[in-house]
């Protein structure tokens with residue numbers, strides 16, 4: 189199967205193009221071939237998006253929203269199929285695949301509701317017989333660059349607010365996971381979205397992403413991916429005066445205080461650390477635990493880790509799927525040596541799984557380090573795999589300091605029965621998302637999603653906050669006095 193770009197309501201012909209193989213990380217099987225586009229392909233898509241945007245912006249917002257209702261309806265009807273495709277190309281277990289598709293469905297209906305809101309503001313004018321208001325205006329053509337770990341949800345966080353606000357878009361999915369984007373192109377077409385509103389260009393970040401950042405017609409770049417790539421995008425976007433929204437890496441921690449419900453904490457850690465094989469931006473990779481409960485927590489966590497089943501995520505009994513590719517496997521494994529050399533103690537895992545079906549896929553054993561100090565590389569750098577470090581502290585204040593002592597600021601969590609501590613934690617933990625008595629993952633689509641420091645640049649995906657990325661404020665004055673009225677001059681207050 190050849191996946192080609194979707195531009196101006198059509199799929200490009202498969203003809204004489206460059207392709208890369210899409211592999212199932214669980215089995216190594218080739219699933220499809222994906223087009224590797226050039227700067228010319230980006231130009232063609234940007235031109236189509238620009239031409240379409242003029243008329244799209246004039247479509248009333250509730251009508252634009254009606255397409256989102258239809259997209260949501262089709263996604264719902266096709267949920268199981270989409271989840272299966274997602275699990276095959278990305279590897280997350282099928283239950284999580286279904287959850288991710290549901291997130292996209294929820295986003296469609298939620299953003300469709302915005303079609304009847306998109307609230308602006310009215311305010312009195314300082315002059316008589318004059319009306320003043322500010323409205324959210326669409327920006328134009330927006331560029332979306334997304335990672336492989338959430339092949340569909342993140343794209344819906346970006347494209348649906350862009351659509352309802354009156355923009356058209358060009359989406360570059362990750363090369364590892366283009367099949368969900370291809371599925372979405374079919375849904376956009378079936379929902380009757382006018383040609384040129386949604387455009388998908390496949391290819392390498394270095395080529396397609398760079399061409400998007402340099403294209404004069406693309407006014408916004410909304411990016412989710414690693415902090416390393418985000419930095420490059422910020423630099424190039426800055427030079428080209430793009431509005432750039434960055435959602436990047438994380439080094440998220442669960443804090444377990446001495447008064448915590450330990451079984452609940454263990455469940456939260458298991459889900460946050462080993463769900464999606466640790467490849468979530470919100471994955472828990474540090475457990476900051478009070479010295480009084482460290483041994484007990486460690487014991488219970490190790491016992492539960494033994495029950496984790498590892499394998500192909502299409503099998504409903506599997507809890508931990510593969511990691512995305514061999515490169516990721518090697519990167520994760522390199523941290524085991526780093527951790528040991530720094531003096532951390534390996535309690536479980538620390539190996540690439542081999543033998544039988546493991547040989548065909550990319551499987552890493554759920555891994556637990558203890559006696560980790562906050563400054564070690566394994567406690568500072570994003571490993572992006574099923575590896576957790578236990579860091580002991582002697583107070584709540586020390587826990588907060590350790591939590592905040594990394595370059596990232598996406599998600600954090602604390603388990604405690606003390607209501608005052610919970611409220612202090614939500615104030616003092618320097619992350620964009622804070623959970624009390626729940627793990628570090630589990631965002632809901634109607635709240636803003638994003639982080640502080642090295643995780644973001646102040647923008648947010650999801651929630652109404654996403655509209656801030658895809659709209660510009662326009663101030664409108666209507667003078668019905670029939671005479672020249674000069675602000676600051678013709679009025680004395």
Ligand SMILES: NC(=O)c1ccc[n+]([C@@H]2O[C@H](COP(=O)([O-])OP(=O)(O)OC[C@H]3O[C@@H](n4cnc5c(N)ncnc54)[C@H](O)[C@@H]3O)[C@@H](O)[C@H]2O)c1
Nearest residue numbers: 334335336361362393394397413414417435436437438469
């Ligand atoms: N904060 C969040 O919302 C969030 C959500 C999911 C994932 N992430 C992060 O994403 C990372 C994992 O995803 P990944 O490995 O796909 O990240 P990545 O940075 O390697 O790639 C992300 C996207 O950027 C593109 N890209 C790569 N180089 C580029 C360049 N020079 N110019 C333009 N585009 C370029 C890629 O092709 C891909 O589409 C992790 O760091 C994870 O924490 C963050």
